[in-house]
Amino acid sequence: MADIEIIDAEKRFGNNHVIRKLNLHIRDGEFVVLLGPSGCGKTTTLRALAGLESIDSGEIRIKGRRVDHLPPQQRDTAFVFQLYSLYPHLTSYDNIAFPLRAAGRPEAEVKKQVTDVARVLRIEHILDKRPSALAGGDLQRVTIGRALVRRPEAMLMDEPIGALDAKLREEMRAELRRLHVENGSTTVYVTHDQVEAMSMADKIGIMYDGVLQQYDSPTTVYDTPANLFVAQFVGSPIMNVVDCRCQAGAAGTEVRLAGMVDPFVLPASAAAALANHSGQDGEKALALGIRPEAIGVALGAAAGHVQAKVHLIEPLGAYDIVDIAVGDATLRARTPSQFVRAQGDPVWIKLDHARTHFFDKTSGLRLQAGS
Amino acid sequence: MAQVSLKQVSKRFGAVNAIRELSLDIRDREFFVLLGPTGAGKSTTLRCIAGLEQPEVGDVCIAEQRVNEWSAAQRDVALVFQQYSLYPNYTVRQNLAFPLKSKLRSFTSKQIEERVAKAAATVRITHLLERRTDRLSGGEMQRVSIGRAIVREPRVFLMDEPLSNLDAKLRELLRAELKGLQQRLATTLIFVTHDQVEAMTMGDRIGLMNKGMLVQVGTPHEIYNQPKNTFVASFVGTPAINMFDFHVDLATGRATDGALAFDLSPATQHTLSTLALPADGRVRIGVRPENVQLVSSGGMAGTLYGAEHHGAEIIAILQSGSHMLRATIPADSHVAVNQPLQFSFVQDKLHFFHPLTGENLRH
Numbered sequence: 080m081a082d083i084e085i086i087d088a089e090k091r092f093g094n095n096h097v098i099r100k101l102n103l104h105i106r107d108g109e110f111v112v113l114l115g116p117s118g119c120g121k122t123t124t125l126r127a128l129a130g131l132e133s134i135d136s137g138e139i140r141i142k143g144r145r146v147d148h149l150p151p152q153q154r155d156t157a158f159v160f161q162l163y164s165l166y167p168h169l170t171s172y173d174n175i176a177f178p179l180r181a182a183g184r185p186e187a188e189v190k191k192q193v194t195d196v197a198r199v200l201r202i203e204h205i206l207d208k209r210p211s212a213l214a215g216g217d218l219q220r221v222t223i224g225r226a227l228v229r230r231p232e233a234m235l236m237d238e239p240i241g242a243l244d245a246k247l248r249e250e251m252r253a254e255l256r257r258l259h260v261e262n263g264s265t266t267v268y269v270t271h272d273q274v275e276a277m278s279m280a281d282k283i284g285i286m287y288d289g290v291l292q293q294y295d296s297p298t299t300v301y302d303t304p305a306n307l308f309v310a311q312f313v314g315s316p317i318m319n320v321v322d323c324r325c326q327a328g329a330a331g332t333e334v335r336l337a338g339m340v341d342p343f344v345l346p347a348s349a350a351a352a353l354a355n356h357s358g359q360d361g362e363k364a365l366a367l368g369i370r371p372e373a374i375g376v377a378l379g380a381a382a383g384h385v386q387a388k389v390h391l392i393e394p395l396g397a398y399d400i401v402d403i404a405v406g407d408a409t410l411r412a413r414t415p416s417q418f419v420r421a422q423g424d425p426v427w428i429k430l431d432h433a434r435t436h437f438f439d440k441t442s443g444l445r446l447q448a449g450s
Numbered sequence: 451m452a453q454v455s456l457k458q459v460s461k462r463f464g465a466v467n468a469i470r471e472l473s474l475d476i477r478d479r480e481f482f483v484l485l486g487p488t489g490a491g492k493s494t495t496l497r498c499i500a501g502l503e504q505p506e507v508g509d510v511c512i513a514e515q516r517v518n519e520w521s522a523a524q525r526d527v528a529l530v531f532q533q534y535s536l537y538p539n540y541t542v543r544q545n546l547a548f549p550l551k552s553k554l555r556s557f558t559s560k561q562i563e564e565r566v567a568k569a570a571a572t573v574r575i576t577h578l579l580e581r582r583t584d585r586l587s588g589g590e591m592q593r594v595s596i597g598r599a600i601v602r603e604p605r606v607f608l609m610d611e612p613l614s615n616l617d618a619k620l621r622e623l624l625r626a627e628l629k630g631l632q633q634r635l636a637t638t639l640i641f642v643t644h645d646q647v648e649a650m651t652m653g654d655r656i657g658l659m660n661k662g663m664l665v666q667v668g669t670p671h672e673i674y675n676q677p678k679n680t681f682v683a684s685f686v687g688t689p690a691i692n693m694f695d696f697h698v699d700l701a702t703g704r705a706t707d708g709a710l711a712f713d714l715s716p717a718t719q720h721t722l723s724t725l726a727l728p729a730d731g732r733v734r735i736g737v738r739p740e741n742v743q744l745v746s747s748g749g750m751a752g753t754l755y756g757a758e759h760h761g762a763e764i765i766a767i768l769q770s771g772s773h774m775l776r777a778t779i780p781a782d783s784h785v786a787v788n789q790p791l792q793f794s795f796v797q798d799k800l801h802f803f804h805p806l807t808g809e810n811l812r813h
Contacts, residue, residue, distance in 0.1 A: 116617065244487075245645075245688065246684075246690055249688070249689055249690065252758065253755070253756045253758070253767050253774075256756050256758075257755060257756050260756070260787050271617075272618070273618070274760070277758070277759055277760050277761060278758030278759065278760060278765070279758070297759045297761070298759055298761070298781075301759075301761035302761075311619065312619070313761070314761050314762070315618065315622065316622060317619055317622055317623075370761070370762065371762075372762045390630075391626055391629060391630055393625070393626065393629075393650075393651035393652070394650055394651065394670045394671060394674075395647065395650050395651060396650055396670070396671075396674035396675075396686065396687050396738075397687065397738065397739075397740045397778065398740075400651070402626055411626075413762065416671070417671065422633075
């Protein structure tokens with residue numbers, strides 16, 4: 080059991096309040112990604128877990144035992160900080176065996192552990208090769224092998240693959256996740272890259288300005304972001320966020336963006352989130368949030384659609400991102416490749432009401448039905 | 451009018467051939483992207499156009515005039531780099547005005563004021579004009595750098611990885627802004643990047659370079675859908691294209707590769723029969739992740755090695771024998787790791803390459 084709890088943790092560097100009242104429960108066997116921009120407190124949190132930073136107040140518990148006053152080596156959990164570079168004069172086998180031999184383990188055990196790790200990582204065929212003879216992906220696997228061979232109960236990783244090129248990162252994401260599936264050790268992984276977070280995590284903790292903004296599964300974070308920061312930090316292309324005015328109409332709730340004459344009409348059920356918000360009369364500052372794939376685009380007039388105009392087309396090969404001018408606002412929609420033919424073309428758009436969000440612009444919070 | 455042409459241009463640095471016999475025609479008012487990995491020669495190509503490097507061989511032409519012997523200033527081009535080369539103690543206004551105060555130009559202070567105001571409005575930094583540049587965020591600084599290039603109204607913009615230092619969100623916003631800007635200004639823009647997403651989304655055409663050579667020039671759609679060879683196919687597109695060497699038997703209509711095997715559709719058989727296939731029948735087949743489909747029966751068998759939830763879609767990583775391949779599947783699919791699955795390829799989207807040369811057999 081490597082259940083980890085952070086309770087009311089606070090940390091300051093001088094006047095800089097880097098962790099504010101942080102509460103986080105990482106369950107045994109979970110892969111948790113701490114995500115946020117630089118300076119958000121994610122790395123400090125990781126270092127505090129490892130014992131490389133102290134916290135000013137609050138508690139850290141590992142396996143139920145309070146550890147925040149203990150030095151790193153007494154925290155009863157092995158931590159892996161980064162994927163260290165390999166020793167160039169040693170073979171892959173000797174590189175992976177290094178931490179075990181350094182710990183004085185018998186050679187028979189070393190052999191078994193190295194062989195096991197090599198099988199999991201599919202690097203059995205390169206165990207006798209030196210780093211200079213290996214391609215990038217294999218090098219990285221050997222490096223991971225060396226980190227894993229001690230079988231740490233909890234792994235702490237700080238941007239381990241950030242420096243690799245895009246293709247290799249894509250591969251390593253899958254490998255790291257697979258490794259977790261196979262050996263099940265509790266993992267806390269720090270990154271600023273939302274793609275890494277989405278693709279690897281059981282749960283993502285999004286931090287900003289020392290504050291945990293949301294702690295949920297990738298799909299929950301993506302589908303129901305807690306606030307505007309999360310909404311725009313997670314997901315690519317970025318969620319559209321535009322000012323809007325809402326008012327009750329004959330057919331449902333009418334939503335207008337700046338400069339719009341004909342409104343989007345949302346059914347009453349979809350507008351439930353607005354019901355308890357005093358901004359329903361349009362006087363309060365509201366923002367509409369909708370992801371590009373939740374905007375329906377038609378090439379001709381259609382029921383429930385609003386006329387708009389193609390402003391820009393960004394082809395991505397598998398699909399296009401189309402910037403669409405509606406009123407004075409621009410919305411980015413995701414369409415099949417070459418669905419929209421040319422800039423300036425008229426299109427008709429509609430919002431998928433189940434995936435339309437409203438945010439209070441003052442607090443940034445997403446409005447929720449019944450809240 | 452400012453077409454840019456390179457004719458048989460070569461440039462060496464010591465023993466390294468940075469560019470080899472490169473010929474390229476960039477059209478007037480085109481947004482042209484030079485794309486490639488580090489060391490491909492794309493920045494050197496840009497610097498040869500700018501006049502910062504001299505090619506040993508070949509002609510560099512701007513607006514149909516050979517400019518090899520012209521200085522950088524005479525070429526009337528503006529450069530924007532990844533590193534913002536702004537004067538930190540100056541205000542944004544002073545930085546923008548600076549290129550106009552050169553002794554080579556003779557602008558009145560009124561003209562300078564007008565041009566600065568116009569450029570600032572174009573890149574949306576009017577509200578920052580009186581601020582010192584060391585008080586700006588990265589995105590604001592890059593806007594000022596672009597503004598300083600615009601203010602001169604050059605014949606050609608040359609940009610070398612201008613978005614690379616910015617965070618992902620800002621890059622995405624500036625991509626669209628820059629493309630819109632180039633269209634409003636109606637000026638030729640040559641943009642160097644190693645990021646295929648930037649190239650695809652912004653370029654009217656892309657020139658993909660590798661090892662000092664131009665591999666393919668085409669629209670984003672052509673580069674993605676008709677890659678000239680395996681290098682182009684795997685450099686463009688994310689997740690990367692899946693590629694396997696199949697043995698193709700036109701007599702039986704089967705394609706086999708150890709663990710993977712499928713029946714060729716009549717249309718695919720016809721396509722393959724028109725191509726000059728290698729004598730041993732081996733063909734490297736490329737299939738993009740969005741063209742691998744999960745099916746309930748009759749497909750190739752595999753297991754789910756991993757699944758990445760990206761929000762708008764799931765990338766399923768499938769294992770079949772010793773092969774791994776990626777499939778883009780709908781976000782609401784229910785799949786579990788280690789689950790047995792069947793999959794098939796969308797056959798009219800397959801790419802066929804020569805297994806040794808990597809050349810696309812269709813092009």
